[in-house]
Amino acid sequence: MVPQLRVYVPPHPLIKHWLAVARDAATPSVLFRSAMTELGRWLTYEAAREWLPTLETMVQSPLDSCPATLINPEIPVAVVPILRAGLGLLEGAQTLLPLASIYHLGLVRDEETLEVACYLNKLPEKFDPQTRVLITDPMLATGGSIMTAMAELTQRGIDPSLVRIVCVVAAPPALQKLSATYPGLIVYTATIDETVNNKGYIVPGLGDAGDRIFGT
16 A cells, blocks of 8 residues: 555544634634643644554553553654744643653744744754654644654654644645655644645634744
8 A cells, every 4th residue: 555644633622622712813822822732732642542652561450460551661752843833732742742752843934935944953863763753833834844844853764654743724735745755644633724825824724823822
């Protein structure tokens, strides 16, 4: 079977609720941050379902021994928030992945050319090839930031099939670029919007997620 990009939009009522709160232009910054935290939590929960490494063992219950499944602590798990807006999803993701290493990647987009530049890269020079990586980035619009992030990770030994991308809103341009270059990837998003305007913003989208998270 030829690998292809898979995009999941979980039909969870809590995801739908917090997406609606985040979309609303009247939502104040403090509540928008809460929405991002909750979306990070529930989307990460969905992404972790068949992704976290496990091991089979036996435990002793108060009455008898029985088979058990545990998260395998020997296989590394990393979260890469795309600064700055990716930090909004990080808190929710960390509640489910408390032992994951956090590697910040700062990317900024030129508003005129839409080209992406990296201003902070805290990724290690090389990852263990078994490392599971969760990328948090609220908006997958033109695809510049997520493609840059994936290039940095694969150069450091990450297998794209072990990567999960958590976003709030995705759009076709970004998904098409990911599909063409990294067909084994899996994306979890609260919704897919069809339009990206000439300024590179998803419509209806969320507006500038970074500005809304930090009140700037």
